[in-house]
Amino acid sequence: MTRIAELFETLEYGPAPESAASAEDWLQGHGHAFHHFIGGEWVKSDGGERLEVGNPATRERLADTAQGTLGDVDRAVAAARAAFEGWSKVGGHARARHLHALARGIQKHARHFAVLESMDNGKPIRESRDLDIPLVARHFYHHAGWAQLLDKEFPGMVPHGVVGQIIPWNFPLLMLAWKVAPALAAGNTVVLKPAEFTPLTALRFAELTVEAGLPPGVFNLVTGDGRTGAALVEHPEVSKIAFTGSTEVGRIIREATAGSGKRLSLELGGKSPFLVFEDSDLDSVVEGVVDAIWFNQGQVCCAGSRILVQEGVAPELERKLKARMETLRMGDPLDKSVDMGAIVAPVQLDRIRGLVDRGIEEGASVWQPSWAVPREGLFYPPTLCTDVAPSGTLAQIEIFGPVVVLMTFRTPAEAVELANNTRFGLAASIWTESVNLALDVAPRVKAGTVWVNCTNLFDAASGFGGYRESGFGREGGREGMVEYLRPAWESETSPAAGGVPTSRALAASAASVPTPSERAESPGLGIPAIDRTVKLYVGGKQVRPDSGYALPVVGGDGRLLGTVGRGNRKDIRNAVEAARRAQGGWGKSPAHLRAQILYYMAENLAPRGHELRERLIGEAGLSWDEAELEFKVSLERLFEYAAWADKWDGRVHATPFRNVTLAMIEPLGVLGIVAPSAYPLLGLVSTVAPAIAMGNAVVALPSETYPLIAGELIQLLDTSDVPPGVVNLVTGPHTELAPVLADHDDVDGIWYFGSQGERATQIERRSAGNMKRSWVPHGRARNWLSPVEGSGEEFLREATQVKNIWVPYGE
């Protein structure tokens, strides 16, 4: 029987290889050895260490690259720094032209990039060809648009300077695009470190920047492993770090940059839930699982690795999944008929095997299809795990491989509970034919991206990023652009004391509470004033401090003005618990209601002007004019955030699919606020008001120097219908209390406007525990009286996070 006659009977899929010739020629042209790309040219490392880059499907060596040294990073940053002035000033339109040229360049060499990517990473050519590379071009086009519109759309914002970017190996060129395109659009210059396993497309991109005429030094590339990354993170001339990778490394970066003033955006790990309700299209769900966990061999940070399926349909889904797994094809990534390619590196393959073994030891049932995995190369079969408890290794740990667990739930409420039973919060998929159910569950799942009846859809117009320990910051869309910009006023005011009244600056620098020089005296021999004791305010009640101690508050003239409760760590614990209880309802309450309450606060504050002015004059030693101004601005702030409450709303992103991509604004959750000391009233109002306007519950530490004002605020909160627990005030030494807040694993974000230096650094370092978002304006004094510095969108952005909900439609 001839070959064709035989194939006529068997109808097998034969080999359908994509040619590797062009990629091989390119590697050959470079002698299979690469250097750094600095200031527009190839630059040899000042060290001799080389890193080998292999093809994971064949185990062949593709090239070797330099291990970047401190000196190499230094040179790259210097080149970027030198280019910054010109690049940031060249204008949005010029930058738009450059980004447009890069997008064109990517498209012109699309297949070349795709082949190179598949050889380097092991992903099937279908994915690099149809998903990675087209998205890369899309990101450059989209951000060419942002460059063009920058001045109009982001007034008062300027670039950071030199941005250090560290990207992972799972989507090498796509992650480059996600980082480089917005950074350049905003006017930053870049030093990029690709992953040591997969530097090739980034190196090819470096060449493209030359072809496209990008000015030297705007994009620099230093290859190397984690040591090179660390050097970049620690470099003093780098103004911002953007990192995508594991939560473990993200945490190290958060700690390493604490106190440096570097801005951070971190896109970290995930263990994303994939919720299947009984009324879903199960055949489509199966394909959803294929796209969720067998896309890129499961090496996807947002991989839907936890299938949570309603009990009644679980057996049917399991059966359908197994049947589908049998028809997946695994093999040469350059084969056009392959669904799954190779695992990126031996260490990753070992990790996957190790975790699955642990799962089996814990009692998991593991199912793999009957077909044989290729023997050469680094391959791991698609794997379905059942009999896994939520506490099991396979349900908890991010595997980063083609391994999915299937667990069941009974009700939508239980589904949400299980979905959120993780430290991560990157993405989620919800499958149901009921729009009511989908839109009920989507806001309740803690995740930066929620896909309804779809999964792993990405686009440059939609922000991507995490909640919780999956990181913070967004990439893509308007929300992503903001990450590469900062308020212009920061560089206009000198870090020392610009714009702050001198008396305030002095007061703010007073590190400790003055001790009373003498006993408080009652005025003359008349009737003494009624003693006022300011307690803590927790869960809507005035409570005595756990310590049983009070702190004296002394006026500028040394007179004892009163006492406040001395809060301790247990008071913080109680306050956070109260805030957590309150936040659910408050976050879901209509924005109109929150606005009404803020207006009511202003209404109740207004008649207390006399009292508050006296307090400010007596306690903080302000002049009458200064006290009057602080009071008036505080009133206005309440109005401003009442106004914003129902106007800082989301968007519908224009993503190129038939769907609505809802960029929904959500509160962070429980927010810790360390209020500025210099403005006892305005500082507290300016921070608490935006936080609660956006639906957060707050644990605030009032001014350390002038805490008595808290007493007035407690009365205000009590009379203004603020639900118990939404605002909690704990007075006491910030040195003791602020770190407890920063450490707390159930606090979602922390704003620190307390004294700078080591204390501020501590806040950032400690926030790494649960990767809570921190806002610590290092060394930048803020004039709280100024509407630009003391209020506005910056506060709203810091109080919220964007959740993108993708809802395809069509009957």
Add this chain to the structure above:
Amino acid sequence: MTRIAERSSRWAGGGEVGAREAGPGRNPGVPLELDWIREIRVNRSAVERRAATFGTRRSVKKEWQAAWLLRAVSLMDLTTLSGDDTAGTVRRLAAKARYPVRDDLLDAMGMGGAGLTTAAVCVYHAFVETAVEALEGSGIPVAAVSTGFPHGLSPLPQRLAEIRSSVEAGASEIDVVITRAHVLNGEWVALYDEVRAFREACGEAHIKTILATGELATLRNVARASMVCMMAGADFIKTSTGKESVNAILPVGLTMVRQIRSFLERTGHAVGFKPAGGIRTAKDALLWMYMMKDELGNPWLDPSLFRFGASSLLADIERQLEHHVTGRYSAYHRHPMA
């Protein structure tokens, strides 16, 4: 090698696809289960996403491609359904069905002795006798479109009579059209009864129910109609008459194929699938074949369970086959016309 006509019945007895109760290759149907209809969920966007990847996840090249295209020829209901059909054009079509690919090309591919023919010839009732006569001795069945094709709106007794006439005239396969209104109005009992009556009228002839999916508005309707027709005993479900504005498209095909799988799982009966209308290129044909292989497996790449309803497809396949043999791009006029 086995001759294709013999091989065609290989799956009909059951084996891998589950036991079939009544006679070779027949779906006896089951009582109407309204619950099965109510449970059907089809998410259009998700179906479209999956359908879009058959062509990007799979590719066949070289000998594999030639073999697949030859198989596509054997799966074809070579069709003429024009108002200006005559006995002459039908006889030409029948001749093409017997010898769909030039002998020299078949020889070059080692398929010279394989007896490659199309799966059937499909005509209007008026030409059944002509076609039967022209195909005598070839073993190629004649299929007749029936029941007031393409709209299906003539009186029921007439539609039933039309079936009987075609069977009597020698058609062994009857492609019937369903009443779309039954689907659009959710009249599942009426649809079931209608198809049951058609099937009964078909007697020994196999029945293919044409859903005219382009007129069913939603994929959910397509799925429901597929399931009702299978419960009523359809041997094949078929997408289109070729006369609707939208004919065979992959999302619709995928929706129907998934229902075939569901029906097989529930009843053990394997029902065939026939996309028709708009499949004109070799590349199109391969897309449908990837879908059948990946969704239902090789048994559904056999004429007993899969057919293309096509008229111009064959000509493109011939060109591609010649290109495979000679390495040169071919031209239509080099291949005998139907």
